[in-house]
Amino acid sequence: MLQQTIPPLDLRSCLVSVRGELIYEHYRNQQAATHIAKINSCTKSVLSALICIAMDHGWLSKAPTPISTFFPQLVSDPDSRKPEITLEQLLTMTAGFNWDEFGGQNSFPRMTRTDHWVKFALEQQLSHVPGTYMEYNSGVSQILSAILMQSTGMSVAEFAERYLFGPLGIQNYEWESDPQGVHTGGFGLKMLPQDLLKFGQLFLQQGMWNGQSLISIDLVSRSTKPAITVTPPNHGSYAWHWWVDAYTNETSEAKVAEQPTPILHYYYARGFGGQFVYIVPDLELVAVLTNDKRKKEKPPLDVFPKRIAPQLAKLL
Structure with a gap:
């Protein structure tokens, strides 16, 4: 099935x-298999996993904790809602900050041009009630x-x-930092496709690895x-720095109803330019897709929901 579907798409890798x-394992070339590459915003899901680990060990307080616990200066912010933003609202991207991710005055490219990224992010005004x-x-x-x-x-x-990384046997990686030495939480991690697969497998196994x-x-x-x-053009929902969605067979009779019946539930890490880690619990399946934009070509969109999920749905 995938042998016919994947190679013509010219992905960097598909596992x-x-x-x-x-x-199934496909690499564009040998370098794709052996060289680390940017995973962009898939970094967010790795950060989420680390936050969970810190919470499990009791080093990081629970999800309802307000961020003023960590940044006491926010108590004097003119907006009384800001110090009450919780860890969970940060994790679900519902903190309420006025932010335009890819452009404008309050965007991540502008943040990366400042000399204090965290200060810049915290100083943004709120445009929504946190959590909404x-x-x-x-x-x-x-x-x-x-x-x-x-x-x-x-x-x-x-x-x-x-x-x-240590327990998973991930040794080959690079991770960018901001001017204060804080590793980039939203992007900036480079990894191998097979190590992304291990990361997805850890979640499929509900946090268990080699009996631990x-x-x-x-x-x-x-x-x-x-x-x-989430709001269009995105689909589905957002979790703690993970995306959640379901494949619906829209050609079935269910299309007549208002909501097509979900056939295949999955959650996934997503990075700009075609980086994905999909976990499909019902099929005990993990899929990794990576790409790089060569010669300004745009990578094919929705490879998993449009090309792979319909084939998988037949297995149910």
Whole structure:
């Protein structure tokens, strides 16, 4: 099935495993298999996993904790709602900040040109009541990265090596930092496709790896459960720095009804330019797709929901 579908798309890589066994592996070339590459916003889901680990160990306080616990200066902010923003609202992108991710005065490119990214993100005004509206925002990911560093007393990469990358056998990676030495929470991680597959497999196995619990079942479940419906052009819901969606067979009779019946539920990490890690619990399946924009070509969109999920749905 995938042998006919995937190669013509010219992806950098496509890996699919079922019950922990690799059933399909495609690389554009040998370099794609052996060289780390940017995973862009898939970094957010890795950060989410690290936050869960820190919560499990008790180093980081629970999800309802207000961010003024970590940034006491927010108590004197003119907007009394800001110090009450919770960790969970940061994780679900519902903090309420006025933010335009890819352009304008309050965007992640502008943040990266400042000399203090976390300060820039925290200084943004609120345009929504916290907890009510999802606004995609790499600034809140940077805030979370700083909170993780503050709570554990070590850099985010060091924490990852000790409690996530090390146990998973992930050695080959690079992770960018901001001017304060805080590793980038929303992007900036480079990894190998097969290591992304391990990361997805850890979640499929509900946080278990080689008989050891790296993340509690409770937090694996909570962090990947729909928290808020997203606005178009996005589909589905957002969780703790994970996307959640379902494949619906829109050609079936269900299309006549108002809502097509979901056939295949999944959650996924998503990075700009075609980086994805999909977890499909019902099929015990993990799929990794990576791409790079060569010669300004746009990568094919929706490869998983449009090309792979319809084939998988037939297996149910």
